[in-house]
Amino acid sequence: MYKLLFSTVLVTFSYAHADTTPYGDPLSNAIPVRIGELLNDPGAYVDKSVKIVGLVDDVCPMKGCWVDILAEQSQQTIRFKVEDDVVTFPAQAKGQQIVAEGMLRRHEMNERRARDWLAHLAEEKGESFDRDSHEGPLAFYQIEGVGAEVIAGN
Numbered sequence: 001m002y003k004l005l006f007s008t009v010l011v012t013f014s015y016a017h018a019d020t021t022p023y024g025d026p027l028s029n030a031i032p033v034r035i036g037e038l039l040n041d042p043g044a045y046v047d048k049s050v051k052i053v054g055l056v057d058d059v060c061p062m063k064g065c066w067v068d069i070l071a072e073q074s075q076q077t078i079r080f081k082v083e084d085d086v087v088t089f090p091a092q093a094k095g096q097q098i099v100a101e102g103m104l105r106r107h108e109m110n111e112r113r114a115r116d117w118l119a120h121l122a123e124e125k126g127e128s129f130d131r132d133s134h135e136g137p138l139a140f141y142q143i144e145g146v147g148a149e150v151i152a153g154n
Contacts, residue, residue: 019153021149021152022148023082023087023089023145023147023148023150024086024087024145024146024147024148025147026147027051027147027148027149028051030049030051031051032051032052032053033052034052034073035054035069035070036076038050038052038104039076039078039141042104042106046104048104049103050101050103050104051100051101052069052080052099052100054070054071054077054097054098054100055069055070055072055097055098056069056070056093056095056097056098056150057069057070058077059091059094060089060124061124064089064091065081065083065085065087065089066080066082067098068080069100078143079142080098080102080143081143081145082144082148096150096153097150097151098149098151099151100145100149101145101147102145102146103144104142104144106139106140107139107141108137108138108139111134111135114138115131117138118138119131
């Protein structure tokens, strides 16, 4: 409890004194959930609003419509997806601290749709993808973003 409170105070203090760039809607005053906690028990958070803090590990190279957010403590990542052409994250956000808020969603795809989606992800990064390399349905979690703030100079 004290560790979480200290971490929240530390994040709030450093966040309040840094150069931030907002994306989307303003953030609430909710206490951030650790990414590791979110991923270790996603059922407790599905279809609920969550706020997370981490580092931008990757940015969508096509439209800037998603960022993968890295938990510094566990090296786990979660995708934060925003509406295409409404919010655009720049490639320069990579490596910067981010505070992000949205709804955690579970997505399920049949095999055909999963192959299409995986091919799209590979295309975004200019990579090849063998459609036969994936079999069966696919399920994953991501945060459907509402708002975020990238903190410069970390």
